[in-house]
Amino acid sequence: MQERRTNRERSEGTTATLIAVARQLFVDRGYAETGTPDLVAAAGMTRGALYHHFADKRALFRAVVVAESRAVADAVERSAPGGHDPVADLVTGGEAYLDAMAEPGRSRLLLIEAPAVLGPADAAAIDAEHAGRTLREGIEAALAAGAIRPLPIAALVTLLGATFDRAALAVSEGMSRSDCAAVLAEVLNGLRS
Structure with a gap:
């Protein structure tokens, strides 16, 4: 049986995923050339999820x-x-x-x-x-x-x-x-x- 993750664990996981994906895009493209649509697409998330965890890019x-x-x-x-x-x-x-x-x-x-x-x-x-x-x-x-x-x-x-x-x-x-x-x-x- 799979353990259920707490809201905090899910939130931390989402934050970690966004940071890891953003890091790679910022390295590959640079900050200026990386848009929020790129970030959410690469993370497989919605813009709402991004803005829930971070105020902006x-x-x-x-x-x-x-x-x-x-x-x-x-x-x-x-x-x-x-x-x-x-x-x-x-x-x-x-x-x-x-x-x-x-x-x-x-x-x-x-x-x-x-x-x-x-x-x-x-x-x-x-x-x-x-x-x-x-x-x-x-x-x-x-x-x-x-x-x-x-x-x-x-x-x-x-x-x-x-x-x-x-x-x-x-x-x-x-x-x-x-x-x-x-x-x-x-x-x-x-x-x-």
Whole structure:
């Protein structure tokens, strides 16, 4: 006998389906070229179902960006062992970031489309909750341990985050991942006290 799903389980399933379908369409076509009729057709749902779960296409896109950002942060957190060398942990986290951002379409979604569609402030706020948070925590740990020179944390997070993002874009455009990882490691190791 098949178990009946609760309304909450059905709602969560519908939301997850819409996010997964939207992600694929946004990657394949871009935000601007993806219409709500495309989204509901690909999901096999009605427009009513879409609007029941999301206010509009932009809200659905935001949910995709949050899910992608969360996936990147999860990958970074799984990679960093939290050992005795916080700088080595930052390097390992940076490599995990590059690997996570190599997921097809992810760099474009998070680094190009998100700021354009959601605005730079909202895109940055989402990042600050997820991948940016992991970088901030890693830098805070390195500063607290005296492993890196005492520099302003906001500037470190902003500038290192921009460096990681640019590396992810470069890799997505065909640059060698190992070259980018090697340079990032040198940058991080150059901060050692």
